[in-house]
Amino acid sequence: MTTNWTGRTVLVTGAEGFIGSTLVDLLVARGARVRAFVHYKPYAEKGHLARYLADPGGPVEMWAGDVRDAGRVSDAVAGCDTVFHLAALIGIPYSYASPGAYVQTNVTGTENMAEACRRHGVRRLVHTSTSEVYGTARTAPIAEDHPLQPQSPYSASKIGADMMALSFHHAFELPVTVVRPFNTYGPRQSARAVIPTILAQLHSGAREVRLGSLAPTRDFTYVTDTAEGFLAVAECERALGQVVNLGSGQEISVGDLAQALIAASGRDAEVVVDPSRLRPSGSEVQRLLSDNSRARAWAGWKPEVSLTEGLRRTSDWIEANLHLFAPDRYQV
Numbered sequence: 001m002t003t004n005w006t007g008r009t010v011l012v013t014g015a016e017g018f019i020g021s022t023l024v025d026l027l028v029a030r031g032a033r034v035r036a037f038v039h040y041k042p043y044a045e046k047g048h049l050a051r052y053l054a055d056p057g058g059p060v061e062m063w064a065g066d067v068r069d070a071g072r073v074s075d076a077v078a079g080c081d082t083v084f085h086l087a088a089l090i091g092i093p094y095s096y097a098s099p100g101a102y103v104q105t106n107v108t109g110t111e112n113m114a115e116a117c118r119r120h121g122v123r124r125l126v127h128t129s130t131s132e133v134y135g136t137a138r139t140a141p142i143a144e145d146h147p148l149q150p151q152s153p154y155s156a157s158k159i160g161a162d163m164m165a166l167s168f169h170h171a172f173e174l175p176v177t178v179v180r181p182f183n184t185y186g187p188r189q190s191a192r193a194v195i196p197t198i199l200a201q202l203h204s205g206a207r208e209v210r211l212g213s214l215a216p217t218r219d220f221t222y223v224t225d226t227a228e229g230f231l232a233v234a235e236c237e238r239a240l241g242q243v244v245n246l247g248s249g250q251e252i253s254v255g256d257l258a259q260a261l262i263a264a265s266g267r268d269a270e271v272v273v274d275p276s277r278l279r280p281s282g283s284e285v286q287r288l289l290s291d292n293s294r295a296r297a298w299a300g301w302k303p304e305v306s307l308t309e310g311l312r313r314t315s316d317w318i319e320a321n322l323h324l325f326a327p328d329r330y331q332v
């Protein structure tokens with residue numbers, strides 16, 4: 001589905017992140033004016049949006065702020081046609097240490113965003129969920145009506161955020177769509193996630209890849225496919241007030257992924273199981289596989305980049321940007 005974004009003003013929160021900045025690239029390429037809501041200005045200015053932010057008259061305008069600040073959020077939304085809300089705390093391990101922070105940023109931040117969108121009458125609020133809300137698949141592939149199982153405080157906060165966004169559709173007719181990406185990967189992802197963690201180790205010459213468990217499976221979806229999905233659902237009438245999965249529909253175990261990454265990197269290493277790296281019992285999501293038929297049928301979306309090709313591109317990017325993965329640069 002192609003849509004004309006020319007001349008439209010679009011707010012992207014979490015714009016300095018890897019999915020957010022990829023979405024900004026796609027919007028700019030389609031002629032939109034983007035308001036990039038970023039949390040930490042100095043980081044954003046050096047990060048993936050740097051080339052835009054160095055051009056004050058260009059298509060991207062930076063708004064530094066915190067989604068917990070309702071006034072700042074409202075100011076950012078004013079005059080925008082569409083809002084893509086990606087800003088969130090996303091690290092699962094950190095959510096065990098500080099659940100309340102996840103409630104404030106993820107649930108209250110989404111409430112602030114929905115309230116601002118209502119006040120300013122936006123055409124569509126696209127709220128970002130996560131496949132983590134499903135927990136370990138009870139049935140696979142996972143369709144949007146699968147039960148929600150909060151296996152971590154992070155997941156619970158995202159379930160709360162999703163419900164808050166959807167409640168604004170029911171209570172106030174706010175035009176909301178909840179997108180539920182499965183594990184997105186690709187260039188720009190930080191070392192927090194499994195694919196960049198392993199690739200950064202391999203390209204640094206590690207001869208061992210240490211993993212907590214090889215058994216969990218994930219549905220890895222390439223970042224441009226995820227970002228294209230955001231754009232497709234934003235224009236989809238049937239998706240109003242609905243949840244839409246964005247996943248490749250393919251599943252791979254962490255162990256097989258590690259082998260695929262060794263192949264993609266052209267490096268030689270052994271995979272070692274290290275139980276000290278396991279997440280708390282009952283918290284690890286053991287299986288995620290998307291049913292993406294809703295996104296295909298409703299929004300005309302389909303994944304374009306195969307896992308083999310996506311891992312090769314990601315490996316090449318990490319090898320060329322290894323300085324970003326030095327231990328003192330780790331971002332969680």
Ligand SMILES: Cc1cn([C@H]2C[C@H](O)[C@@H](COP(=O)(O)OP(=O)(O)O[C@H]3O[C@H](CO)[C@@H](O)[C@H](O)[C@H]3O)O2)c(=O)[nH]c1=O
Nearest residue numbers: 090092130131132182183192193194197211212213216254
């Ligand atoms: C970083 C890391 C991960 N793993 C394992 C844990 C999981 O079974 C699997 C994938 O881990 P992660 O890449 O952290 O992804 P996962 O736990 O699925 O969660 C991610 O994907 C979610 C989308 O489903 C996002 O909402 C979360 O913010 C994000 O953290 O790899 C390891 O064994 N070792 C590691 O160092």
